[in-house]
Amino acid sequence: MADTFEGKYTTDFFHQFINIVQAEYPAFDSHKFMNLIHDDDWEMKKFKQRIRHISTSLRTTLPTSYCEALSILIKIAPTCKGVEYLFLPDFVEVYGLDDWQASIHGLEVLTEFSSAEFAVRPFILKDPQKMMDQMLKWANHANPHIRRLASEGCRPRLPWASALGIYKLDPSPILPILNLLKQDPSVYVQKSVANNLNDIAKDHPELVKRLAREWHGESSITDWIIKHGCRGLLRKGDAExxxxxxxxxxxxxxIQELALGKVRLAIGQTLDFAFTIQTTSTAPQKLRIEYAIDFVKANGATSRKLFKITERTFEKESHRYTRNHHFKDLTTRKHYPGQHKLAVIINGKELATTEFCVER
Incomplete structure (x- = not known):
């Protein structure tokens, strides 16, 4: 379990955290805290459930005043770096909605060390205009972590978070923030802007295509952002x-000689495959080469997932590609037995397919 997110919360981790807190707040009751953490349900909790459980346990063991408790967390934040400390901004999310000034300052500090992208979302839902005005200010901040928070926190479909339905319906309040950040020098921020665009494109593809046309050519940074932001549309083979x-x-x-290493494999094994691309045009062609697998789902239906191989300019030539795909179960994907399909996709067009069977 140590290689999972929830596995980060070991006894050694908590002892280290207790020492950090007690250095700032000597009255911290370590025994009470550990007893609260390791309740009857602890072992059953997933990562985000553990984050929330830790933050509620802190509320019981820190000063009763929210501002005093937050002050302690702010002071220890530089020592608490990494995803395992997401319970610090979560504390603000749960207990700080009624203290705007203190909480906004807390989120600004905490996001640099453990990211407040989830914690800002209840603030958006409570007062969208006020919070988006604040995030517009954050988009101009000198600290790239805070600029990223401005974009990441308002993503309509942020993974691990509840969707922001108001911005799935109407993403226009997000656009001034993205416009400010479309040439940001930080790669950390650039990726967030692109991911936000990709989220928006799932509900408003025409809007994102319009932005892509308007922004294209402004700079190499902006071109990278819009291309990465349009990756879902590229995978769908959108002609524009x-x-x-x-x-x-x-x-x-x-596509010639599409061949599989085996036509039957067990879950946990690897599928080897190869194919040859043959171009006959005398003019150079820019090709986006992907493969797709139609995975069998639990209900027996299939769901397609695309995987990029490369994109480059081809002259008149042929080229052999050899790849493999692992069918090991992951936290993000579980495999099921049944007939699967593999397809080779060039510039959004399915040009060759073959089938194979996955068994238990």
């Missing part, structure tokens, strides 16, 4: 987006 980034919608190319 493909054309914007220089991919021919009808590439002069064929």
């Amino acid at each position: 987006v493909l054309f914007l980034f220089g991919f021919d919608n009808s590439p002069d190319v064929t």
Whole structure:
């Protein structure tokens, strides 16, 4: 369990954390805290459940005054770096909604060390205009962690977080923030802006395509952001987006000798496959090469997932690609037995397919 997120919360971790807190707040009751943490349900809790459980346990063992308790967390924050300390901004999320000034300052400090992207969302839902005005200010902040919070916190479909339905319906309040950050020098911020655009594109593809056309060519940074932000549209083979980034919608190319290493494999094994791309055009062609697998789901239906292999400009040539795909169960994907399909995709077009069987 040590290699999982929830496995980070070992007894040694808590003893170390207790020492950090007691250095700032000597009255911290370590025995009470540990008893609260290791209740009857602790072993059953997932990562985010453990985060919330730790923050509620802190509320019982820190000073009763929210501002006093938050002050302690702010002071220890520089020593508490990493995803395992997400319970610090979670404390603000749970207990700070009624103290705007103290909580906003707390989120600004804590986000640099453990990220407040989840914690800001209840503040958005409580007062969208006020919070988005604040995030617009954060977008101009000197600290890249705080600028990233401005974008990441308002993503309509942030993973591990409840969706922001108001911005799934109307993402226009997000756009001034993204516009400010579209040439941000921090790669950390650039990735967040792109991910926000990708979220928006799932509900408003035409809006994102319009932004992509308007922003394209402003700078190499902006071009990277919009391309990464349009990755979902590229995977869907959207003709406008493909054309914007220089991919021919009808590439002069064929797929030959698509072959599998085996046609039957067990869950946990690896599928080896290979294919040859043959181009015949005398003009250079920019090709985006992907493979797709139609995975069998628990109900027997299939769901397609695309995996990028490469994109580059091809002259008149042939090229052999050899790849493998692991069918090991992950926290993000569980495999089921049944007939699967593998497809080779070029510039959004399915050009060759073959089938294989996955067994238990």
